[in-house]
Amino acid sequence: MSNDFYAISIEPYSAIIIKICRAYTNSQEDFEDYYQEVCLQIWRTRNNFRGQSEWSTWVYRLALNVSLTMLKKMKNNSKYFTSEYLPSGLTENSQTFSDEALNHLYDAIKRLSEVDRGVILLYLEEKSYKEIAEITGTNPNNIGVRIKRIKERLKKILDGKVN
Numbered sequence: 001m002s003n004d005f006y007a008i009s010i011e012p013y014s015a016i017i018i019k020i021c022r023a024y025t026n027s028q029e030d031f032e033d034y035y036q037e038v039c040l041q042i043w044r045t046r047n048n049f050r051g052q053s054e055w056s057t058w059v060y061r062l063a064l065n066v067s068l069t070m071l072k073k074m075k076n077n078s079k080y081f082t083s084e085y086l087p088s089g090l091t092e093n094s095q096t097f098s099d100e101a102l103n104h105l106y107d108a109i110k111r112l113s114e115v116d117r118g119v120i121l122l123y124l125e126e127k128s129y130k131e132i133a134e135i136t137g138t139n140p141n142n143i144g145v146r147i148k149r150i151k152e153r154l155k156k157i158l159d160g161k162v163n
Helices: 001-022 028-044 054-072 100-110 112-122 129-137 141-157
Strands: none
Touching: 001 028, 001 100, 001 112, 028 054, 054 112, 054 129, 054 141, 100 112, 100 141, 112 129, 112 141, 129 141
16 A cells, blocks of 8 residues: 555545444454554555545445454454554544543443444534435435434443443
């Protein structure tokens, strides 16, 4: 992978790649594997991009698909992800994951179904329902209802009302 391709086509989207990979992993090792695999798949499939959507939509969709595929292949690991484990050079728009509330939110998000994790991450990125549907391959008419249910479930998890 050339440095130019990485700098132009991946690095500007690294924050969402990090968020998605973090939501689907429990250990530093898994996170690094997911992140690396997402970057590799973006590079491998770059010629398949037809411009029918934004490049960012392509990156989101690939990151979600790679994460879901890898999740099915990998065993659950009991290690927890912390902010100190971000690969060197990677930041989330200069923010770290040291905020305890953010860590609790990610823990709650990890308790959602695999697809719901992707939907709520995209919602938190302020993507439109149409974009979320396009990225996740679902019906845009159902996204609003799904997000409402996800938010209710997250609230219950965060309030300790769901095990």
